[in-house]
Amino acid sequence: MNKFQKIIFLFCLSFISSNVFSQDDEFPGGSPYTIFGIGDLKYNTSLRTNAMGVQGIGLLGNYVNNMNPAANIFLDYTKFSVTADYGLLKSTNDISELKVSEGNVTGMNIGIPFSRTNGWVMNLGINPISLIGYKISQSGVQDGQSFNKIYSGKGSLTSVSLGMSYIVFKAIGLAAEYNYAFGNIKDESRVVFNNPLITNTRIRSENDLRGSFFKAGAVLFAENITSDKNLKNLTLGFSFHSKASLTSSVDAIYSSSVGEDTVRFERGTFEIPYQLGFGISNKFSDRYVVAADLIIQNWANFREFGISDPTYGTSYRAGLGFEIQPSKDDRKSMWEKLTYRFGGYYDKAYYEVLGNSITRFGISAGIEIPISELNSIDFNVNYSTRGKTDFGLVKDQSINFGIGLNFGEIWFIKRRIE
Template identity: 25%
Template sequence: MNMPAFHRLIGLLLVLGVAMPVAAQHTGEGSVYSRFGLGSRLDYASSQLQAMGGGGAGLFNLNYLNLSNPAAWSDQVLTRASGTVVFQRLRATDASGNTASLGSGALHAVQFSFPLRARRIGVGLAFRPYTRANYLVRTDARQIIPELSDTVQTRIDYAGEGGLQQLNAGLGLYLHPRLSVGVSADLIFGIIEHTQRTRFFDPELPGVIPSGYMSTLFATSTRMTGVRATVGLLLRLPTGTQGSDGVAVGLTVSTPTVLRATRVYTLGESLDRDTLGTTRRGDVHLPLSVALGVSYQQDNRWTLVVDGHYEPWSRFRSDLDFAGYDPNGENLFKDRLRLSAGLEYLPAGTDYSAPYFHQVAYRLGVFWEQAYVAPRPGVSLRTLALTGGLSFPTLFPGTRLDINLEVGTRGTTAHNLVRDTYYRIGLSVNVGERWFLQRRFN
């Protein structure tokens, strides 16, 4: 093992932790739509693909671990590790034109991969988000209490935090110059908490709590865990006169899975909460997931990807209720559909002696998504976004620094809903080195 490379890897990943002190924390500074279902559904394949629309099920790449398809893990030469942090700024607008600006940041994903046999068998490990709940909604109103002949100012804060994470582990296998297959086991786990905090104030004396009134905090905390399998295929079809030119088609299927869930209800004053009743347990059934992608690469300079992703959430079933889903009644969940396309241009190709800015990769992409949750019956929640990014080589061969940008809009102000306009900035460090070399003596 190359120890200097190992130290450099650890050092660069620590930079991400120092630069992101709020990593892995939730601040209530996300979309109000994340209160529905299990939270906002998130996708992450690699820092390269995030700048290219987020697809990539049909892409081979030596420089990144492609989480869109485990079959692509067979095509590895270097041991690789990467870490990604994301900063988001969101502007929410309601039907009356009122706006709110929110900001947040989080550690987004960590990846590690290595070849068991170069360009034949590769192993991949990753930690990334699956869903995220991160919102805060405040309502203020005057309330008349007839029994007390009194009027009070009521403030209710609805907040949510947490989400489900994925821990992926698997391998890719090269079967034929045209075909690779892969499989991964995906542990899905996490805690989602929703709270309702009610406070009372004297309407004539703002900030003063009237005598006889007590603030309350009601919360539900749901812990879930389960395992699913993902199977992938990648078919490579060379074209043109250049050996590096080619079209690849990829297909992945993630099996339906059952999450074991435990929910606890709590009620108390301020942060001193007492458990209510007994703990509820039940099963949460996640649907299958299917992705189909096509990529085209020309002379190691141009890369084009087009993808489609489908999840039949309309078949979602759960013993526990969620916003938008009642086991004994209404189900507002819809089938999730995501379409994306992206382009990368690397002027130098594989010429590592080219000028620096010829070795910078330039990326652009777009995606459209219909979310799996519906905030109202008969209403679909859609997102349209543009993505882009730059990938910079560093002084260390095999190591690149990626900066990505995503700008999009979600939802609508019709039907008394909210339209989100947001941008996200991602920073990733991708380290690659040859490890586990057998030393030879002359």
């Protein structure tokens, strides 16, 4: 985001009015923090990892992982998953309060194993990278005329991916993945006068973004290199997302008393910095899984049309999660057939506001309900809080309900005879 927009944001936080959280069809609003950079980073790996509060960088299993493609090496059969969520957001400051609700499809992924022995798995997916949605209003008086200045924005970045994983040396899973990122960001500023004899003004821009980046991942699993029963399910994971240089093309519309004019700016680039991730997991007593991971990204290297922002720095996200898997007793009850998950996470945003770091803490929980041998439904709930109302800032509180449908098929692989 440019300097002009940032100054507007900070100024409006100090003079926020009851109109700040008004809504319309095109710009329903949302967290003011999404005005920065490319908006809110979306950490949607899968419903399994969302419920555990982690990204699954070192978490193996029979699910499709789009954060670390190397974590797909133990996929037993072709698996297709689609996830969606419905969220409630409450943003408050010392004066006003916003309540917004929204539902979205949060990802579609498919994993196709060609060889269980070699961990040869192909994964394809379409998943969100970031989301923008804000609406800020400021009231004022000039030359005896009252007016409202309204700054709105919405948009998203999405990636389409294709990756492949493979096991080497019987203990290391490696993977590479190509991602094509695309999206559209709309920003609008309006001056609305209460006097109908004065013409309102509007400046609107649409930014189309396109570009590619790559992911690489590795997992080290101890199953084939140790006889220690406490370590045989230990897994270490590493992920790398390359820098993304996105081509930017901006159209702007200016409306005033003299008419409307459309201008196309020169093409430029958004440079999104590379990301590193580290993870670890272990399974105990064949049922109890513990996982933790950390993601780091240095946004001081972010460039918008070649310009950096001195308030951008290192962002990180840390999570710790637990999973209780069903017992293998054939006589288990319905409740014992479910998989239970819970966890928590903490993250720091890549931007500062008025010299303050913006952090978020969240907790999550979920269950997986088997429908048949290969199909299941995931449910989860996530609560988080971000920011604070001190120093003219905004506090976000959100609760999200997620659902995931998992469908399995036996493709290319013969059924395993137990």
